[in-house]
Amino acid sequence: MSDAGPVISRLLSLARPYRGWMLLAGGIACLTILASVALMAVAGWFIAAMAIAGVTTGMMNYFLPAAAIRLFAILRTGGRYFERLVSHEATFRLLAELRLWLFRRLAPLAPAGLADRRGADLAAGLQADVETLQHAYLRLGAPIVVALACGVLVVALLTALHPPTGLVVGALLIAAGGVVPGLARRAAERPGSEAVAHRAALRVAVADFLQGGTDLRAAGAVGRRLAALDALGDRFADAQRRAALHGAFAEAAVGLCAWLAVWGAALLAAGAVTAGTLAPPLVPALALAALASFEAVAPLPGAMQRWGEVMAAARRLFALADRPPPIGPFPARSPAPCDDGLDFRAVRLRYAPDGAPALDGLDLTIAPGCHMAILGPSGAGKSSIARLLLRFWDYEGSVTLGGHDLREYTPEDLRRLVGLAAQEAHLFNATLRENLRVAAPEAEEEALRRCLALAGLDEVLGELPEGLDTWIGEGGARLSAGQARRLVIARTLLRAPLILVLDEPTENLDATTSRRLLAALAREREGRTTVLITHDPAAARLFAERIVHMEAGRIAG
């Protein structure tokens, strides 16, 4: 893989704040494995030396080796426990950081920079990718580094005792830690990245299936969807199975290498004893040390199995995070608006470079304090005006707010000045109170109730047994559509913006409720610029001092 280098170095730089934790974990891991090798080597040597002493002199100083055996046993036991704690600590810290890093990278992109990705797909894919990346450190990076360090140390030790054994064990360690996992990795790379892609697709499909349940039932398409989901699930599970099978085979092959090393060590050491170049007690010592040394490379097949998955996930995350912000540059400071008037001159806006323009030469002046209604059929570009005011999409032409070009404001200030009760605004899967507080975290209870009352929700609130603490479900599903619209309006009012934009506020409302809502809003917004976007002439007549008609992206009269 040609681009593995840069991906790895970026992963490493993300992990830099936690390198202390990681070094500590690696150090303890090495110590544990070395203690394990030493335990078996000393034990082997000890029994052989005791056996020889038993048939010859009958004398031997066994205190030191017996104590060493106990010491290594304790080191190995405690080391493993602390290594696991420390490495997991490091991983979870990193994971938390990773999530935030992503959120910070993605926030400037929405919505224009993410329009080609579905929200569910995006979030679910990211979720899966972030979780996959946690393996990059805990189960990929750390085992490789530890295996390298321990492998070198053990081979050096064995070589010092008996060079041929050291060489053979070294070669087999390389085979078990490098060649076998490398081959397994290559074999598992395709199923691994397939599995990640299938999982993301499955998530989107499941989310679609759950959220579109009504439509699927009505269309008689539930059975077909289920069959498609089954097939997708099976493909996903099969890719996982194929990847896992390669990994399992590699694990077994590492076991084979370990016993080959024992076999080779026994043969070579026995030969050296025959030749008189090696002390006999070292034969079992070398054989057992060779066996124990494979503990260092045992996790590598599993680690390399994740290589493809981790690299694919990292590449996807970086590609998304590296998208240039679609809009900008923004100034560092905003001018103070002279008033709350708006002026549009020859404004054009396209959602896609090759798409039809949504706004096509819009000229419109909204005087300060004016209650203006923009009336027109759906698709005429009414909502685009609202999105443009928040600078969610870039435009051609000029727009001024309070006498200054829109581009002179920082995005934060712009969104403070312009309150948009958007059609596509989402409600959060939380309580009523939390949904309102998103807009104004410091808002008093009184303010919350006042805004709900303005939006005509006071009666509804009165009927809820848990009041403001009522959980409203995903996307406000526990509310009726009309209640949800009004909650969005209440949330916008709570922020007390300079300019209020209401996008189809009366949709899904009955006549009485609509009338009451518009009247309340008209009173509340007295003297402030308010833009009502609607396709309903009656609502426009009821609310606005001035009505303009829009058609095909411009003012028709």
Next chain:
Amino acid sequence: MIDAETEERARPGAEAERWLKGRIAAATGSALRRAMWLGALASALVVPQAWLLAHAIAPVVMEGAPIGRALVWLTPVLPLLLARLALAHAADRAALGAALRLKGDVRAALLRHLAALGPARLGGRATGDLATTVIEGVDALEPYVARYLAHLGTLAGLPLLILAVVLSRDWISGLVLLFTAPVIPLFMVLLGQGAERLNRRQWRRLARLSGRLLDGLQRLTTLKMLNAEAGEESRLAAAAEAYRTSTMAVLRVAFLSSLALEFFATVAIAMVAVLIGFRLLDGALGFEAAFFVLLLAPEFYAPLRQLGVDYHARMEALAAAERIAALLGEPGDAPGAATPELGRAISLRCRGLRFGWGEGAPAVDGVDLDLRPGEITVLVGPSGAGKSTLLSLLLGFVSPQQGTIEVGGAGTSVHDLSALAPDHWMRQVALVPQRPHMFEGTVADNISLGAPADGEPATGNPAPRRERVRAAARLAAADGFIAALPQGYDTPLGEFGQTLSGGQVQRLALARAFLKQTAPLLIMDEGTAGLDRATEARVTAAVRELARGRTALIVTHRLATLHLADRILLMEAGRIVEEGTRAELLEKGGRFAALLGEGSLAA
């Protein structure tokens, strides 16, 4: 919360494990047993291996025997190693195959159960939570089968085999093994239980965190509108931090059980080595037997250590299984099975319908309602009056808690709605829901949801699918805006149809309904909302055409739609309070007349 948890069953997870084992037995057949046997056989080969090695080395070490004598014993080790590799691979293949079948089985069961629960019951659930259960939850079952259960064969066989062999060669070492072995599982169970309880809380937190991230990203645009990204950032950070601390609390305990295991295994090996050493010095034991025992001692504990590793996977699997079993155990309505021919003239007769979603006043509170063939009934009422719940009842998404819904079909036949098969009933209904969902796929795909799949007998219109989609779009007054999209009918739809306006989404939903040409019942929930007046007029005309000869119920807030009505029902606070033609109701001068009178929105 804590109290509720301590009051739970004495052995948490036991029920989930029983459930899981039942599933496994049904789904995986003999593959799992094969995996156990093959695995046990592969691991048992370590005994002859060690025996051969000990025989090879002993004469060299003790007598300085020539290398040739060692080679005689060393050579047969190589084919043994290869046989072990082959057996292990076969065992893995069988185990992973069994896991694959289990996952497919459980995932399919979950999705079918979710479908059976229906959209109305799932309405308030976080999609992210449910999707996590279906995907990651099911995945977590794999290690239980492919590792934990598959390794149980080795766990049951190998230590016994080694113990027997060691006892016969050196009974003192055998006793050390015999007495340390039971201590290990005991400790693991004691510590594991604490960890298990923590672990299940952990799973809930993970699901909530996942929901948090899903929520956060899906709603990024809204957060930006509210200048609330920073707040969301700190909420995310707090959630992740809570996740870290609670997970580490679990792991500190969970790792303790493997610490205990590791400790006893290591100390026992050290004891064996030291005890053997002393008897070797005394000449009470031969080196060959001693080395054989020392080679086998770690292998005695290896399956137990493996169990320690797998135990974690097992707990995760059981936590997932518990959630899955709970979801599968959620009662829906028992679906009917009858599929009578209902003909083209359906009538509905509801008496005393009552349904509530939870505490508080029922959403539908004693509704009597008749829908007659060929008649367009329009249902109006303030938001929150219970109109959507009433439609859910008529669609069969939920069953009434009191009262009956009778379907009058061909001739004089009458059927209780709850006795009809849900699929069969839905085939009778052309539906325009209140919030149509736009699926991943093209505009054409999104319309043709309802078209019979290729190969199925096309009902009525024999035109190719694409042509039928276009025809339906034309009828729904959607053809014009679709043609203006960058790729026309092949335009992919973004999140929730992000590039489409509310009115455009509504018209695609209308097109879906128009595709169901033979459905005798039309149910629309504000199907004309969000349309401009010119389009609304066209759509209204088309709906009139669509409703001709059908039984139609249309919920609306738009008084324009009232012109279609043969009969108008006014619903308030869960009841039908007025009923009649427009003229009758106006004449009566009741609530409807008041609504219309003050309704400056009337078109």
